[in-house]
Amino acid sequence: MKSQIRAGVVGVGSIGKNHARIYSGLPGVDFAAILDTNPETANGISQRYGVRAVTLLSEFAQLIDVATVATPTPDHYEVAKFLLRQRKHLLIEKPITETPGQAEELVKLAKERSLILQVGHVERFNPVLSALERRLSKPRFIEAHRLSPYPFRSIEIGVVLDLMIHDLEIILHLVRSPVKSIDAVGVPVLSKGEDIANARIRFQNGCVANVTASRISPEKMRKIRVFQEDAYLSLDYQSQSAEMFRLVNGMITREAVEVDKDEPLKRELQSFVECSRRGVQPVVSGSEAAAALELAIEITEITKSATGELIKELGRT
Numbered sequence: 001m002k003s004q005i006r007a008g009v010v011g012v013g014s015i016g017k018n019h020a021r022i023y024s025g026l027p028g029v030d031f032a033a034i035l036d037t038n039p040e041t042a043n044g045i046s047q048r049y050g051v052r053a054v055t056l057l058s059e060f061a062q063l064i065d066v067a068t069v070a071t072p073t074p075d076h077y078e079v080a081k082f083l084l085r086q087r088k089h090l091l092i093e094k095p096i097t098e099t100p101g102q103a104e105e106l107v108k109l110a111k112e113r114s115l116i117l118q119v120g121h122v123e124r125f126n127p128v129l130s131a132l133e134r135r136l137s138k139p140r141f142i143e144a145h146r147l148s149p150y151p152f153r154s155i156e157i158g159v160v161l162d163l164m165i166h167d168l169e170i171i172l173h174l175v176r177s178p179v180k181s182i183d184a185v186g187v188p189v190l191s192k193g194e195d196i197a198n199a200r201i202r203f204q205n206g207c208v209a210n211v212t213a214s215r216i217s218p219e220k221m222r223k224i225r226v227f228q229e230d231a232y233l234s235l236d237y238q239s240q241s242a243e244m245f246r247l248v249n250g251m252i253t254r255e256a257v258e259v260d261k262d263e264p265l266k267r268e269l270q271s272f273v274e275c276s277r278r279g280v281q282p283v284v285s286g287s288e289a290a291a292a293l294e295l296a297i298e299i300t301e302i303t304k305s306a307t308g309e310l311i312k313e314l315g316r317t
Contacts, residue, residue, distance in 0.1 A: 005273055008033040008064035010057070010079055012045045014153050015093055016070030022269050023068075024049040029273055033063040061086040066276045068120075068269075069093060073157055077102040080117075084109045089116040089276035091269070094169075095161050095296065096289040103290035110286060118272050118282035119289035121169045123222075125267040128235045128242050129170065131257045132226060135244060139174055141227040142209040147217035150190055158193025160186065160300045161293075164213035167224065168299075169284065169292035174226070177205035179295065186303030189216050199299045233257075 007023045009016045012034050023031040033052045036042040046053040054060050057079065060067075066089040069079050077097045080090055084106065096119045097103045110117035123129060144167040154162045180202045186194030196214040203209070222237035232245040242257035268283075275282045 003277075004028060004030050005277060006030045006032040006063060006065045007273070008035070008060055008067045010035045010060065010067060010069050010083075011071035011075075012036045012041055013038075013070070014151075016068065017045060018265055019068040019070055019091075019269065020045050020049060020051070022263075022266050024051070026266075026269060026273060028277075033060050035060045057082055061088060064088060066090070066116075066273060070120075073154070073161070074098055077106065080106050081109065084113065084115060084117070087113055087115065089272075091118045091120055091272045092286075092289075093120040094289065095157070095165055095293045096286060097293070100290055100294045100297065103286060103293055107286040107290060114279065116272070116276045116279070116282055117286040118275065119284050119286060120268065121166060121284045121289065121292070122264045122268050123166050123170055123237055124173070124284050125264040125271065126237050126240065127259045127262055127264075127267075128237055128240050128257075131242050131259050132224075132233055132235055133174075135231065135233060135257070136174065136226065137228050137230065139207050139226050139228050142171055142174065142207065142211075142224065144171065144209070144211045144224040145221050146212070146223075147214045147219070147221040149218065149220070150195070150216055155191045155193075158186065158188075158191070158197070158300055158303075159195050159213045159215045160197050160199075160296050160303065161193075162213075163215060164197060164199070164211055164299070165292055165296040167211050167213070168295050169288065170224070171201070171209045171211070172291055172295065173288070175203050175205065175207045175209070177203040177207060180204045182295075182299060182302060184299045184302040186300070194300070194303050197299070197303050199302075201295075 007029050009019045012020050031051050042053040069092045146163045184199040186197035189195040195216045198212045201209045224235050226233045235242045240259050240261045244255050246253050
């Protein structure tokens with residue numbers, strides 16, 4: 001691939017506009033094109049970064065080598081399939097697609113054409129996760145909380161596919177064991193799908209993960225706690241801070257973990273461009289994202305079933 005990579009973004013709304021901002025300043029990247037169905041949004045980004053705004057996906061494909069797909073989730077599959085067939089390297093925002101079958105088809109398409117297919121599970125690029133991985137041995141219990149105010153976007157999917165899927169992908173990455181069983185509950189409040197959900201996941205290696213996600217919280221929280229045989233690690237994705245607790249000489253010691261703070265999205269796009277340039281495996285591949293999607297959908301279905309049973313019970317009283 002040429003040394004100067006032409007990059008573009010499909011969908012420059014609340015998420016895509018940040019991809020546009022970063023592409024415009026990445027060394028070795030020519031931010032060449034954007035596509036958005038909203039002309040006002042497209043014109044605003046075009047003028048801000050001096051990038052060409054187009055209206056046809058076929059025209060967009062001619063102008064770029066790599067692209068972010070940041071459209072609403074229902075459009076991911078068709079947009080990505082078209083661009084992969086045009087032999088473009090892709091970073092698709094999470095969730096990768098609506099169904100695991102669609103995801104696997106994109107994975108196969110990318111593999112057949114030797115293309116990079118990365119998925120935007122951005123927390124994998126958070127410096128605090130790197131700090132955790134350097135100290136991780138064998139996780140026994142994981143607790144994750146991801147809370148935010150109501151977003152008024154991505155409400156075509158529930159909170160499990162919107163927020164919890166970040167933690168599910170990370171947990172699958174950390175535990176590296178098949179899922180044994182799942183207990184989950186979820187409640188719709190402002191949306192048709194669940195707005196708050198909790199899942200308890202048991203893995204075959206004995207690890208247990210308790211995961212909570214809410215998009216009706218008055219404030220944001222992005223935390224994960226990992227317990228292993230020799231230590232307890234507490235991480236805050238939002239503040240990029242971490243602490244480690246150990247048992248030493250019969251006493252609990254507490255130490256701050258040094259974290260080199262940086263913007264996760266910038267690290268993610270830098271990695272994507274470099275993987276595309278060199279043809280190496282991305283940090284979060286399409287297959288890994290498909291596994292997280294499959295788990296998220298299973299949890300979503302369990303929450304729907306649990307909610308239905310609760311409604312029936314209330315109807316009997």
